[in-house]
Amino acid sequence: MAEPTMRAVGVSAFAGPAKYEHLILPIPTITGDEDILVRVKATSLAGPDVARAAGTLRIVQTIKLPVIIGSDFAGTIAAVGSAVTAFRPGDRVFGFTVNGGGAAEYLLLKPHRMLCLAKLPDNISFEDASYFPSTSLTIIQALDAAEAAIPGGLKGKTVFIPAGLSATGSLALQLLKPVYDVKKVITTVSTAKVSRIIELFGEGKVDQTIDYTTQNVVEAIGPQTVDFMLDTCYSSMKYIQIMKPGTGILYTLTGKKGADLREDFPTAPWLVAKILDVANAVQTWRVSRWGVAYKPVFTKMSVYDLQRVGEWAQSGTVKAIVGDTADLADLERVKALATVVEKKNGLGKYIITIE
Numbered sequence: 001m002a003e004p005t006m007r008a009v010g011v012s013a014f015a016g017p018a019k020y021e022h023l024i025l026p027i028p029t030i031t032g033d034e035d036i037l038v039r040v041k042a043t044s045l046a047g048p049d050v051a052r053a054a055g056t057l058r059i060v061q062t063i064k065l066p067v068i069i070g071s072d073f074a075g076t077i078a079a080v081g082s083a084v085t086a087f088r089p090g091d092r093v094f095g096f097t098v099n100g101g102g103a104a105e106y107l108l109l110k111p112h113r114m115l116c117l118a119k120l121p122d123n124i125s126f127e128d129a130s131y132f133p134s135t136s137l138t139i140i141q142a143l144d145a146a147e148a149a150i151p152g153g154l155k156g157k158t159v160f161i162p163a164g165l166s167a168t169g170s171l172a173l174q175l176l177k178p179v180y181d182v183k184k185v186i187t188t189v190s191t192a193k194v195s196r197i198i199e200l201f202g203e204g205k206v207d208q209t210i211d212y213t214t215q216n217v218v219e220a221i222g223p224q225t226v227d228f229m230l231d232t233c234y235s236s237m238k239y240i241q242i243m244k245p246g247t248g249i250l251y252t253l254t255g256k257k258g259a260d261l262r263e264d265f266p267t268a269p270w271l272v273a274k275i276l277d278v279a280n281a282v283q284t285w286r287v288s289r290w291g292v293a294y295k296p297v298f299t300k301m302s303v304y305d306l307q308r309v310g311e312w313a314q315s316g317t318v319k320a321i322v323g324d325t326a327d328l329a330d331l332e333r334v335k336a337l338a339t340v341v342e343k344k345n346g347l348g349k350y351i352i353t354i355e
Ligand SMILES: NC(=O)c1ccc[n+]([C@@H]2O[C@H](COP(=O)([O-])OP(=O)(O)OC[C@H]3O[C@@H](n4cnc5c(N)ncnc54)[C@H](OP(=O)(O)O)[C@@H]3O)[C@@H](O)[C@H]2O)c1
Pocket: 046, 047, 134, 135, 138, 162, 163, 164, 165, 166, 167, 168, 169, 188, 189, 190, 191, 193, 212, 232, 233, 235, 253, 254, 255, 299, 341, 344, 345, 346, 347, 348
């Protein structure tokens, strides 16, 4: 009898979005006691998905072809191995796997360090759910770390997060006031996106939106006024003057320590880890000259953090910010969405739905 097959989108040879293809692959089956098979309903795309398909990430990770895009996913449990007790067939779930594979009808999850899976509350759609996983792990952990590091926590403080409508920025802005009790929230976007901040988040979540393409951001914010900055877009030194000397804290999503890289990717070459360490040491020194503490955010897999974002989404504290969606069957639209992600000029997350 012929093997049952499934549809997926990815590449059979490393390539950019223009060469993404429909793949017909065998439906994976449970072979290990701890395996989990997910019937995927939606997946979102992020920079690493595009980089993995292009082969760029081979510098730190062994990548086998074909590559299926989509690292954040939501769906239902189709089958589980005999040792799995946390999930059963039919459960609604959402999660992240560093190996991708979400843009397919079925995703086989084998236990590994960079995998995170949680139950999905009933009132969150699969499409919305796929916005959250990797973004929320990163953002919640960055904000929790700042909360712990700043004397008195983030409550009552002034916080600046540039690129407020990026995948990561769009979640962070929604959490700062309701969860961390921040006093003043400041962000930057380009001209066409200025009005979208109020449209998408409503009044009261963001106090100051600056058009970084036409305004002087440092002047608009004011020197030495910001307690915490989370850099989402390589802007640490460009805006360093806004930080309060002596107490200011600057975390970045755009750097990594060598040891953290090798914890995530044990086969990453020693030299790449060393180069990251040197770059990080230089950046820490440059920032410290302004009396500001600096560190790259290291994201860990945390079911607890996924559950927290699920609760916040259920209660309406946060919502998915979706730039656009495409059905898996519509290859040209999927390619167009991946091209926006590759160009880094989108809004929120780009989502592929799977019937
Ligand atoms: N996506 C995730 O789930 C995720 C998870 C963990 C970590 N990260 C890391 O977090 C960082 C940010 O990723 P991301 O996915 O959030 O980025 P992204 O969504 O791809 O960023 C695109 C957005 O950034 C804006 N932007 C670009 N340059 C800007 C600048 N100089 N000033 C202000 N806005 C700017 C763009 O707006 P305009 O077009 O208007 O300029 C666009 O809205 C990356 O280092 C990524 O590796 C991402």
